Amino acid sequence: MATQDLTQSTLQLVFLTGVDPESGNSTYKNKSFNNVKTSATADQLYEIAIAFEGLQQHPLTQINRRDNSEIREG
Numbered sequence: 093m094a095t096q097d098l099t100q101s102t103l104q105l106v107f108l109t110g111v112d113p114e115s116g117n118s119t120y121k122n123k124s125f126n127n128v129k130t131s132a133t134a135d136q137l138y139e140i141a142i143a144f145e146g147l148q149q150h151p152l153t154q155i156n157r158r159d160n161s162e163i164r165e166g
Contacts, residue, residue, distance in 0.1 A: 095166035098159055101128040103137055105144060106154035120153065130159070 103125040110119050123144075128137070137157055145152040 093166045094163050096161045096163050098130045099162050100126075100160040101130050101132065102126050102158040103128050103140065104156040104158060105141055105152055106156070107148060107150040108153045109150050121150065128157075 105123045105125075107121045107123070108118055109121045111117070112119050134157070138155060141152065141155045
């Protein structure tokens with residue numbers, strides 16, 4: 093049976109920066125934070141994202157966690 097070990101996590105914040113005048117579509121900017129502790133909980137990451145939002149000019153629209161895992165034979 094294979095096992096999976098979480099090796100890396102990244103926190104990505106997505107901010108609404110405006111509207112494209114030609115297409116009328118919303119425009120976004122991403123900010124990513126690498127080397128997030130793999131043991132960090134969703135609540136902890138949410139609190140960090142909300143605190144960081146207060147320092148930004150644009151509204152926060154999405155919070156993402158991206159995890160990488162190593163899968164190997166167990």
